[in-house]
Amino acid sequence: MNFNYKIKGGDFSAAGRASSEIKKILKKLNVNPKVIKRIVVALYEAEVNVVAHADKGSINAEIDSEKIRITVVDEGPGIADIDLAMTEGFSTASSKVREMGFGAGMGLPNMKKNADILNIKSKVGQGTMVELITFFKS
Amino acid sequence: MTIEKIAKILDAKLVCGKQMLKQNIEYGFASDLMSDVLTLDEENVVLITGLTNMQTLRTAEMAEIPCVIFVRNKKASKEMIQIANENDMVIIECKYSMFKTIGILYENKLEPVY
Ligand SMILES: Nc1ncnc2c1ncn2[C@@H]1O[C@H](COP(=O)(O)OP(=O)(O)O)[C@@H](O)[C@H]1O
Ligand SMILES: [Mg+2]
Numbered sequence: 001m002n003f004n005y006k007i008k009g010g011d012f013s014a015a016g017r018a019s020s021e022i023k024k025i026l027k028k029l030n031v032n033p034k035v036i037k038r039i040v041v042a043l044y045e046a047e048v049n050v051v052a053h054a055d056k057g058s059i060n061a062e063i064d065s066e067k068i069r070i071t072v073v074d075e076g077p078g079i080a081d082i083d084l085a086m087t088e089g090f091s092t093a094s095s096k097v098r099e100m101g102f103g104a105g106m107g108l109p110n111m112k113k114n115a116d117i118l119n120i121k122s123k124v125g126q127g128t129m130v131e132l133i134t135f136f137k138s
Numbered sequence: 139m140t141i142e143k144i145a146k147i148l149d150a151k152l153v154c155g156k157q158m159l160k161q162n163i164e165y166g167f168a169s170d171l172m173s174d175v176l177t178l179d180e181e182n183v184v185l186i187t188g189l190t191n192m193q194t195l196r197t198a199e200m201a202e203i204p205c206v207i208f209v210r211n212k213k214a215s216k217e218m219i220q221i222a223n224e225n226d227m228v229i230i231e232c233k234y235s236m237f238k239t240i241g242i243l244y245e246n247k248l249e250p251v252y
Contacts, residue, residue: 013217016196020221023200037202041176044200048193100193101172110177 001025005059007050009076012100015051018059019044022070029063031136039068039134042114045107046072046130052097053077054127066137067116072130079122086112086120139163139248141205141228144184147246148232148239150207154219155228161204166248168240172197180251186239188212195221195229204228209236 003025005018023040031039043059050057054076062069079085086108093103112118117133142159145152152159161182168186169175175185175197184205185198190212198206199221205228208214214222214229222229232239244250 013192015193016200019200020196033202037200040200044196045173045176100191101170101175101189101197102193104171104173106171106173106177110173113177 001063003059003061003063007047007057007059007072007074009051009053009055009057009074012051012096015048015100016044019047022059022061022068025061025063026068035134035136038114039070039132042111042118042132042134043070043072045111046070046132048102049107049128049130050074050076052093052100052102057127067133067135070132072132073127074129075127078124078126078128079120080124082120082122139246141184141230143246144205144207144243144248145230147242148207148230148234150230150232150234153214153229153231154222155205155226158204158226158228161228163205164249165251166240166243167251168236175203176201178251183251184243184248186236186243188236190214190218192217192221194218195227198222198227199225205230207232207239209234209239 026036054074057074088109089105091105097103115132119131122128163184164182170189186207195218207230
């Protein structure tokens with residue numbers, strides 16, 4: 001199964017819609033609720049990152065019987081130093097992002113904690129690709 | 139403690155989620171930082187917050203938080219109530235400050251997460 005969603009940069013009122021849709025799909029598929037929580041928490045932080053840091057993006061979710069593979073691709077400033085961005089507390093978020101309850105530099109570390117596999121590729125000035133893979137049974 | 143008891147001891151208004159009143163809450167977590175809320179592994183947590191926007195509700199939805207308390211008379215919008223209803227979540231509006239709200243819950247033996 002394959003699902004696609006669009007994300008608008010800066011649109012905080014809509015941030016989380018795609019994550020919510022995917023959560024509903026996983027529930028319908030009777031995935032273990034603990035695993036669903038790990039998947040959607042990581043995805044939601046990734047979705048918020050596009051809204052907070054990029055111009056626009058899209059989410060693709062591929063679901064088969066054993067796993068979900070999510071790619072979050074955006075057009076935006078990209079990440080110059082991914083290792084640095086992964087450090088807890090590192091953030092370039094604007095004050096607007098902080099007013100929304102994000103921007104403490106905890107998103108990427110939490111994505112790493114929750115996803116079974118996290119891959120990030122980025123080109124400065126072009127955009128970022130985040131891949132999140134989680135297996136339904138450990 | 140049940141959600142019903144929480145609303146009662148805070149003398150607070152239940153905005154939505156009546157069907158969830160008997161659900162048991164074990165832990166309280168107070169934060170305006172949603173990224174921090176998203177790190178919690180515990181279940182049956184009530185979130186006490188002064189942050190009232192769509193992201194508060196989305197965070198509760200993703201983190202499986204069944205009950206959100208808005209302090210200092212902050213109001214839930216129609217869109218927030220809609221997300222709460224879709225996910226069987228309770229929203230409580232409380233007139234007390236963050237400090238007093240948490241103090242009352244703590245005195246009544248609601249457990250901290252950390
Ligand atoms: N999609 C993205 N596009 C550009 N920069 C990003 C993206 N995602 C993360 N970053 C960079 O990595 C930093 C850390 O991200 P994160 O851990 O999610 O914290 P936060 O979003 O709270 O700043 C961000 O502040 C930003 O500089
Ligand atoms: Mg982030």
